[in-house]
Amino acid sequence: MFFRFGSxxxxxxxxxxxxxxxxxxxLDLRREISRxxxxxxxxxxxxxxxxxxxxxxAAIERLSETVxxxxxxxxxxxxxxxxxxxxxxRRLPTLFWSxxxxxxxxxxxx
Amino acid sequence: MLHQPLAxxxxxxxxxxxxxxxxxxxxxxxxQQFQKQKLSASATRQREIxxxxxxxxxxIVDRHGKLLASTIxxxxxxxxxxxxxxxxxxxxxxxxxxxxxxxLLVETIENARERNRRFVWIKRRLSRDELAAAEDLEWPAGSxxxxxxxxxxxxxxxLAAHVLGLRDIDGRGRGGVEQSLDYLIVGQSGRRRLVRDxxxxxxxxxxxxESEPQRFDEVSLTIDxxxxxxxxxxxxxxxxxxxxxxxxxxxxxxxxxxxLAMASRPTYSPNDPSDVPAEAWKNQAINIxxxxxxxxxxxxxxxxxxxxxxxxxxxxxxENGLYLMGRRELHDHHSYPELNVTDILVKSSNIxxxxxxxxxxxxxLYRAMTAFGFxxxxxxxxxxELSGLLRPLDRWTSYSTGSIPxxxxxxxTPLQLITAHAALAxxxxxxxxxxxxxxxxxxxxxxxAVFVSTDRLNRSVPTTIVTPTxxxxxxxxxxxxxxxxxxxxxxxxxxxxDAYRVFGKTGTAQKMNPNGGGYSDTLHTASFICxxxxxxxxxxxxxxxxxxxxxxxxxxxxxxxxxxxxxxxxTLLHLGVSPDAAFRTAETSQ
Numbered sequence: 001m002f003f004r005f006g007s008x009x010x011x012x013x014x015x016x017x018x019x020x021x022x023x024x025x026x027l028d029l030r031r032e033i034s035r036x037x038x039x040x041x042x043x044x045x046x047x048x049x050x051x052x053x054x055x056x057x058a059a060i061e062r063l064s065e066t067v068x069x070x071x072x073x074x075x076x077x078x079x080x081x082x083x084x085x086x087x088x089x090r091r092l093p094t095l096f097w098s099x100x101x102x103x104x105x106x107x108x109x110x
Numbered sequence: 111m112l113h114q115p116l117a118x119x120x121x122x123x124x125x126x127x128x129x130x131x132x133x134x135x136x137x138x139x140x141x142q143q144f145q146k147q148k149l150s151a152s153a154t155r156q157r158e159i160x161x162x163x164x165x166x167x168x169x170i171v172d173r174h175g176k177l178l179a180s181t182i183x184x185x186x187x188x189x190x191x192x193x194x195x196x197x198x199x200x201x202x203x204x205x206x207x208x209x210x211x212x213x214l215l216v217e218t219i220e221n222a223r224e225r226n227r228r229f230v231w232i233k234r235r236l237s238r239d240e241l242a243a244a245e246d247l248e249w250p251a252g253s254x255x256x257x258x259x260x261x262x263x264x265x266x267x268x269l270a271a272h273v274l275g276l277r278d279i280d281g282r283g284r285g286g287v288e289q290s291l292d293y294l295i296v297g298q299s300g301r302r303r304l305v306r307d308x309x310x311x312x313x314x315x316x317x318x319x320e321s322e323p324q325r326f327d328e329v330s331l332t333i334d335x336x337x338x339x340x341x342x343x344x345x346x347x348x349x350x351x352x353x354x355x356x357x358x359x360x361x362x363x364x365x366x367x368x369x370l371a372m373a374s375r376p377t378y379s380p381n382d383p384s385d386v387p388a389e390a391w392k393n394q395a396i397n398i399x400x401x402x403x404x405x406x407x408x409x410x411x412x413x414x415x416x417x418x419x420x421x422x423x424x425x426x427x428x429e430n431g432l433y434l435m436g437r438r439e440l441h442d443h444h445s446y447p448e449l450n451v452t453d454i455l456v457k458s459s460n461i462x463x464x465x466x467x468x469x470x471x472x473x474x475l476y477r478a479m480t481a482f483g484f485x486x487x488x489x490x491x492x493x494x495e496l497s498g499l500l501r502p503l504d505r506w507t508s509y510s511t512g513s514i515p516x517x518x519x520x521x522x523t524p525l526q527l528i529t530a531h532a533a534l535a536x537x538x539x540x541x542x543x544x545x546x547x548x549x550x551x552x553x554x555x556x557x558x559a560v561f562v563s564t565d566r567l568n569r570s571v572p573t574t575i576v577t578p579t580x581x582x583x584x585x586x587x588x589x590x591x592x593x594x595x596x597x598x599x600x601x602x603x604x605x606x607x608d609a610y611r612v613f614g615k616t617g618t619a620q621k622m623n624p625n626g627g628g629y630s631d632t633l634h635t636a637s638f639i640c641x642x643x644x645x646x647x648x649x650x651x652x653x654x655x656x657x658x659x660x661x662x663x664x665x666x667x668x669x670x671x672x673x674x675x676x677x678x679x680x681t682l683l684h685l686g687v688s689p690d691a692a693f694r695t696a697e698t699s700q
Contacts, residue, residue, distance in 0.1 A: 027314075034315040048166075048182050055177035055265040060339050 158316075159304050165297030165323035167260060170274060170287065172335040173368075173547055175328075179264050179274055179288070179380075184235040185256040187244055191223040191230055193253040200247065207243035208233045234279060235261045262288075264380040270338050272393035273331070273372050273492070273545065276380040285391065287331065287545060289493045294549055297325030326551035332368035332544050337361050340680045341371040344653070344673035349375050352658035352669055358394035358524050359673070361681060362650045364532035364641065367541035367574060369490070370649070370681065372525075396495040399521035400635045400656065403619030403666070404458045404601075406517035409530060410466055411451060412588050413478035416580040419469045422587060425450050426462045433461040435512045440464050455592035456600035458616065460516045467515035475514045476503045481579045482530040482540065484522055489542045489575070498522045517619060524637075528652040531615075531639050534589055535647035537582035542575045589613050594644045604671040605640045607679050609689035613647070614640030614674070616666040621657065633657050638670035640678055643690045651678045 056062075141149065170179040187208070198216070205212035210233060222230045232254075236244065241256070262277040275286025281296070283289040300323035305314035341359040348357050354375075361371040374394035378386040392398065414420040431445030442459050454462030467475060479485060485500030499521035506514075513519040525543060533540040579585075593613035596602045601616040617637035620629040636658055641650040653670040663669065 030314050030316075033317060034313075037315055037317055044166075045183050048180055051177060052180045052182060052263055052265055055180070059266050059269075060176070060335050061267060061269055061342075064339060 157305055159306065160301050161304060163300045163302050163323050164260065165299055165325040167262065167277070167281070168295045168297065168326040168549070168551065169328045170295070171328050171330050172333045172338075173330060173370075174334065175330070176335045177265050178270060178331065178333070178335070179262060181260045181262055183258045184237075184261045185241050186234040186259045187232040187236060187254065187256055189219065189230055189232055189254045190228050190252065191219045192226070192228060193250055194219060194223075195250055195253075203247055204232070204244070207247065208236070208240050235259060262380075266335065267381065268377055268379050269335065269342055270333055270371075270373070271377050271380050272374050272395070273333060273369075274380060275493075276383055285493060286393070287329070287491065290491045291329055291546060294326055294329055297323055299323055326549045328550045330547040330550065332363075332370065332547045333372070334370045334684075336684050337677075337681050338371040338373065340677050340684075341373040344677050345373050345375050348653070348655055348669070348673055351660070352655060353660045354655045355657040355659075356389065356392075356394045356398070357653070357655045358398075359654075359677065360395050360524055360528045360652045361677060362528050362532050362543065362652075364535035364541075364647050364650045367529070367532060367543045368547070369543055369545050371677075372545075393492065393494070394654070394656070395524045396490065396492055397523075398656070399496055399498050399523055400637075400654065401518050401520065401619040401621070402522050402527055403517040403617035403635070403637070405527060405531075405615045405617035405637055405639055405666075406520075406522075407455055407458065407463050407515065408534060408588050408593060408615055409478055409482050410463060410470070410475070410515045411455060411592070412534060412580045412584055413474065413481065414466050414470055415451075415584045415587075417470070417474060419474075420451060420466060422451055422591075426454060426465050428454075428459050428461045428465075431461070433464060435464055435468075436508055438509060438512060440512060452592045452595055455615070456595045458596075458601050463515035464512040467511045470515075472503065472506045472510055472514075475511065476500075476506065479514070479520065481577075482533060483577075484520060484526055484530065488523075488525055488529050490525060491545050495525070496523050498526050517617065524652055524654045527637075528639060528650060531641070531652070532650055533579050534585045534593075535613075535641050535650055536585075538578060538580045538585040540577040540579050544574060589641075589647065590644050597640065601665070601667040602638060602640065602671050604667060605638065605675040605678070607642065607675065607682075610642040610679075610682055610687070611644040611690045612640050612642045612675070612678065613644045614638060614671070616671060618664060618666045634664035636664055636666040636669040638666045638674045640671070640674050642678055642682060643687065645690070648685060648687050649678060649681045651681070653677070 167181045169177060169181070171177055201216050201219075202212050204210070205215050215232070218230060233240070236256075260281055262281075264271075264274060264276070271286075273286050275288035276284055277288055278284050283292040283295065288295065301321045303316040303318070304312050305316065307313045341361055345357055345359055348354065356375060358374040359371065360369065362368065363370055372393070372395050374392070376387065376390040378390045411420070415422065425448050428442065428446040428449050430447055431442045433440040440461050442457075442461050444457070446453075446457060446459055446462075449457060449459055449462050451466075453459070454466070470478070479500055485498055487495045487497045501519070506519075510519055529540065529543050532543075590613070593615055594611060596616070597605050597612045597614045602614040605612055605614050615638070617635070617639075619635045619637070620631070621633035621635060622628070623630040623633070635654065635656050637652065637654045639650065639652045641647040651674045653674040655666075655669050658664055658669050661669075
C-alpha cells in the first residue's frame with residue numbers, strides 16, 4: 001500500500017519536474033527566437049547602412065570625377081593594371097562578420 | 111463508550127473537509143469554466159503588448175541594380191512636457207546638443223505644457239553625435255524618449271532627382287516615383303506581440319509570419335545610371351554655356367519604350383530639399399509644354415505617306431522662300447525653288463510642309479496628331495504629367511493648316527515628343543514609355559503559409575500599350591532617309607558620329623510674347639532629337655533648351671544638337687552597340 005502510494009507520488013513529481021524542464025526549455029527557445037529576430041533586425045539595419053555607404057562611396061558621379069581628375073593630372077585611373085603582390089605579401093581572405101554580432105545593442109537588449 | 115463522541119467528531123470533521131473541498135472545487139470550476147475568458151484576457155493584457163512594426167520602404171535601384179534610394183533607421187527625440195521640470199540651463203544644453211534655437215525650444219515646450227500635451231517632438235532623425243549628446247544630458251525620469259523612424263537617403267546625390275522625387279518628414283512620397291509608386295514602396299505595417307515579465311521587461315517577441323510587415327525589397331527602374339550621368343553632365347554644360355531658363359534631356363530605348371535617362375534643370379538635391387526654388391521642383395520633361403517646331407515635321411510627312419496623299423519622290427514647289435497662304439505670308443530661312451519630300455525635311459522648309467498640310471487638310475492633320483499621341487498623356491508612372499495642348503478640331507482654322515505642319519498651334523511635353531519619335535524608330539508602333547522595370551522581394555502567402563517570390567505573384571509591372579501609327583516601311587523610310595539626311599547634310603550636321611549612322615531632326619520654335627502680340631523674336635525653344643544606328647535604332651535622345659540667353663544663336667541645330675550627339679555617342683558605347691561597319695565603309699569610300 002505504502003509502496004504503491006509512494007510510487008504514484010514519485011511518478012507525479014517526476015512528471016512535474018519533466019514538464020517544468022520542458023517548459024523552461026521551451027521558454028529558452030522562444031527567447032532565443034526573439035533574440036534571433038532582434039539580431040536579424042539589427043543586421044538588416046546594418047546591411048542597409050553599409051550598402052548605402054558603399055553606394056555613396058561608389059557613386060558614379062563621384063567616381064567619374066575622380067577618374068576625370070586623375071586622367072587630366074596624368075595619374076593612374078582605376079583601370080590601370082597594378083603589379084601583383086609578392087609571395088610574402090599574400091594574405092588569405094578572412095571572414096569578417098564580427099561587428100554586428102559583437103554589437104553591444106544585440107547582447108544588452110535581453 | 112469513549113469511542114462514540116470521537117466517531118461523531120471524526121464524521122463531522124470529515125464532512126466539513128468534504129464540504130470545504132467541494133467549495134474549492136466549485137470555485138475552481140467557476141474560474142476555469144465561467145471566468146476563463148475574462149481572466150485569461152486580463153492576464154494577457156498584463157503580460158503582453160502589441161506594437162506596430164512599420165514596413166521599411168523598398169529600395170529603388172536602376173536597371174543594373176545600382177542603389178538610387180534606400181532607407182535607414184534614425185532615432186527621433188520626444189518629451190513629455192508635464193514631466194520636464196528643469197531649469198533654463200538644461201534647455202541651453204539641449205539646444206546646443208541638437209543645434210536648435212533655445213528660445214524657440216522653451217516656447218514650444220511651454221505652449222505644450224499649457225495645453226496639457228504629453229507628447230512633443232524635439233527633433234526628428236538625430237545624427238549619431240546628436241543622439242550621444244542628447245543621451246548625456248541629465249533628464250528627469252520619464253520625461254523623454256526616442257522613437258526609431260525611417261530616413262530616406264539618395265546615395266547618387268542629384269542624379270535623377272526629378273525621376274526619384276523624395277519622401278517628406280512623415281515618410282510620404284513627394285514627386286517622382288516616390289509618389290507614383292508609393293503603393294509599391296511603402297509596404298504594409300505589421301504587428302508584433304511582446305511578452306513582459308513581472309518587472310515590465312520584454313522577455314519574448316512573438317513572431318507570426320502573417321502579421322509581419324509586408325514589403326518589397328527593391329523597386330527597379332528602367333533608368334541606366336551611367337546614361338543618366340551622361341545626360342546630367344551635358345545639361346550642366348548647356349546651363350553653363352547658354353544660361354537657359356530651363357532644359358531637359360530624355361534618353362529612350364525605342365524598341366521597348368524604356369526610359370534610360372530623364373534629367374532637367376534647374377534641379378535640387380533630394381538629400382537636402384530645403385531652400386529649393388519653386389521652378390526646380392518641376393520635372394521639365396513632363397511638367398512643361400512647348401511648341402515643338404520642326405521636330406514635328408516627320409510625323410506630318412509620315413501620315414501623308416500613310417494616307418497616300420504624297421509620294422516619297424514627289425517634288426514640291428517651294429515658291430522661292432515666300433508663300434501666300436490665304437492672307438498669311440509664309441517664309442523659309444533660305445529660298446528654295448523646288449524640293450522633294452526628303453529635302454523638305456532636310457532643309458526644314460516651312461513652305462514645303464504647309465503644302466503637304468494643304469494636301470492633308472485639317473481633319474487628317476488632327477488625326478495624325480492624335481495617332482502619334484499628342485494631346486494625351488503618355489501614361490508614364492510619374493506624377494504631374496501634362497497632356498499637352500491640342501485644341502479640338504472644331505476650333506482649328508485655315509491658319510492651322512499651315513501652322514500645325516510647322517509644329518505651331520499645339521504644345522507637347524518633351525516626353526510626348528520622344529515617345530512619338532520612338533514610334534517612327536521602332537517601325538510605327540507607339541509604345542507607352544516605361545520607368546518601372548520590376549519589383550523584387552518576398553511576401554507571405556497566407557494560403558500556403560510560406561514566403562513566395564514576387565516574381566511568382568506576377569504583379570505591379572505596368573502593362574505596355576502598343577498602338578499602330580503608320581506602316582513599318584514608311585516609318586523606316588522616314589528614319590533611314592530624310593531624318594538621316596538631316597544629320598548628314600541638313601540642319602543637324604553637328605550631331606554626326608564617325609561610327610554610327612545617326613538620324614535626327616532639329617527644332618527651333620519661337621515662344622509666345624509674354625506681353626501679348628503673337629510670337630516673340632527673342633524667346634525661343636531650341637530642341638534636337640536624334641537616334642542611332644539608323645538601320646536598327648537602339649537609342650533615342652531628346653534635348654530641349656528653353657529660352658537660351660547667352661550667345662547670338664537660338665537654333666536647335668547649334669544649341670541642342672552637340673549635347674545630344676555627346677549623349678548618344680556615349681550611350682551607344684556604354685550599351686556596347688556595334689559600330690555601323692557598312693556605314694563607315696561607305697563614308698570612307700566617299
